[in-house]
Amino acid sequence: MLFAARSATALQRLLDVAPVFAGDGRVTRRFTLVPGSDFDADALTALEDAKARTIPWSEACEGVFDLVLTASPKGHLSMLEGPRVLLPHGAGFSKALPSEGSADSASGLDPAFLLSDGEPTASFHALAHPRQLAQLTALSPKAAERAAVVGDPTLERLLDSVSQRDRFRDALGTGARRLVVLTSTWGPESLLRRRPGMPAELATGLPHDSCQLALIVHPNEHSRDGSWDLAEQLAPALDAGAMLARPYEEWASLLIAADVVITDHGSTALYAAALGRPLMAAYDGGHELIPASPMAELLAASPRLRTPVDIADIDAALGAQQESVIRALADSAFAERGRALGLLRDELYRLLGLQPPPEPARTRPLPAPRHPARTPSAFAVQVETGAGEIRVERFAPSTERSAHHLAAEHGAANERQLQSAGLVFRRPSGTAPGPHSVAWTVDGWTAHIMDRYPGRRTAAVVLSPSRCLLRTRSSALMSVEIGPHRDGLGRIVRTDPAAVLSAVHAWLPASPELPATVVCRVGGQDFRVSIAPATGEEGDYPV
Incomplete structure (x- = not known):
């Protein structure tokens, strides 16, 4: 079996579904890096950290595999021999990237990447919600014929780890404070690019004994210049007590620990909403957010962050949104909660022509954050x-x-x-x-x-x-x-x-x-x- 990752983000999604094959000695797992992404450097580092066995792309193209798993439709996937399974590497399909495909298609559902010579690239396309299947059917009926709704394995990890909230907050040193999480996607319309001073403004403007600030930045931004350089850019906020999440797993642990999430149009906020976390919108508009998408609906229903930020604004956001309402907004992006890993396993073993192991597939619990934020001196x-x-x-x-x-x-x-x-x-x-x-x-x-x-x-x-x-x-x-x-x-x-x-x-x-x-x-x-x-x-x- 081959896990083909084009970026660190895609690799992390593949690692989240790896438990589908846990304990099965019939399966041999190999990883390869699909060339062509500007954000592939951190994927290699993540593979080394996971101690996964990798093979060069050239060798992968010469082999024949019983199953190929990928979380991005981009790259020359048709060069890989074997049934290809396409998994989403985000939530909601709410963003269009005109510089990387069709201007009117959601990234991840773009027919320009889903078809090769008029035929679907994937043997099976896993989706998280019937709404996504309808989107895909409208854009590419041929690709939709090979798609099914199985839910979101990454969300399963979050839902199975909610009981760890107190442990995660202890690891962060949050105590009785409100944990404010600021999340930014990548690219020119991201919060970090549009409002680069906001992390420091929050870190210095919120009372230290009432609020703790944590930052979640898209893995592509870590890959673009390196995590060290990103930390240097964010130094005023980090020196003031903010904590920067590592790009894999730690972001999810922070959402579980969070009291309120400030977000742009990145899909991380959909996972926060699925947990019932109150949201504040900090998106300044642009061409990437698709109107009437799950993320657009979520932002429209969330109070907007005012500047300069005051703790009263945070308290108002906490009091204005009920968990049931927030979760309902996320329902348009996630289906089959609690069943995703099992449904996906059924589909993958069907493609392999094997009976799955008798034990049910189980998610791996999220780890606690590795260290607390700096305390100002x-x-x-x-x-x-x-x-x-x-x-x-x-x-x-x-x-x-x-x-x-x-x-x-x-x-x-x-x-x-x-x-x-x-x-x-x-x-x-x-x-x-x-x-x-x-x-x-x-x-x-x-x-x-x-x-x-x-x-x-x-x-x-x-x-x-x-x-x-x-x-x-x-x-x-x-x-x-x-x-x-x-x-x-x-x-x-x-x-x-x-x-x-x-x-x-x-x-x-x-x-x-x-x-x-x-x-x-x-x-x-x-x-x-x-x-x-x-x-x-x-x-x-x-x-």
Whole structure:
């Protein structure tokens, strides 16, 4: 059996259907790269990562295969001998690419690529919805005769992994925040090309303790210049705390973890809608989106993203769309939910002339994201104080919002940020092995920071998620105890102690005598904070 991939996107779709043959020792799997795509470099890398056995295109053209699977109709597929199966490499067939085929045909359903010398290129064309079969029939009746609706195997992976949502959010470090996912397709009409500054605008404009930003960028954009160069282009957003998904599998894990998805006209949003995720539209129009297509209908029904973005807009989107309504909009792109892998297996084994194994085909669960986003090393902090309550919102230091003070983490922030900060704090650090160990005491380190940065008013040490020690230039060392928030769902929420330190830093100049207790509101959650003079024993804690 030959898996013929033209790009990384197509290869990833083929890998999603590989479990159809899992456990069958009668099947030998080989992969080849179909030449001709501008985005083929990452396909080779993905094959190497998967440790798949590859054969050169020239060798593939000389062989005879019992089955050839491909996820793109483009390229000289007619040169491959054997029954050819065409799988979609996206959802909804909502985009036309005039530069790569017929201007009036959806990419993936273009007769210019589905026919060779007037005959269908594929022996079997797998589709995800009856609507797509109707589209294909109108465009190419001959090709439609060899097509059937089997559903979407990639969607099956997402649906079978929804129970992993909490685990994925833990891996991302999301906590109680809203996870905002910004997704961009590829090409000149994509969000990333039309609004290149939007990722940084979101990353610096949304409060750090209320929202986490993750970016999903089409694999073709990773392939165009390389993932390293793409990360450099997105550096302002990534440095402000955004996370960039890897192009294979991780994008799907992010959709499961997401609270709201901001999208252009790329088909990733259809998968988000199938999961019931609220959407915000950020498509500026053009010639690629096909009117009355599933994606066009979804964008028309979604609230439009306004700029500059405010958290109130995110909250409004979360409250405006019901899961059942969103899923209904995706129903025009996906059918046979829960049955796709089994239906596809029946068709493929029919072409092979074999009985499938007795065990049912099962999807492979999606992996958790590999690492959380960067945490900014400094924050521009807004503070509002009232009777017994302190409200804190923290933003990336490059934000355009006004701030009460800058809080900088010693050991992570740069010297310029430390020189400018009103509050300098440090987090617990491990001790490296060696013949001797040296550690500051809390009392010694906070006094050292006051001397090292004479313009700073407050120095603090985070000891644990619930305990900090703090010193101001005009006061002795203080102990800060942070209670948890109970969210009413049986969960305990703890906030970043550094956010509470910023609240105390702003509150102390007008504070009454200690000890005192205040409520600190961070990220929409209330935390009870007790502030009292520190003991001599606490001042001797090593840090």
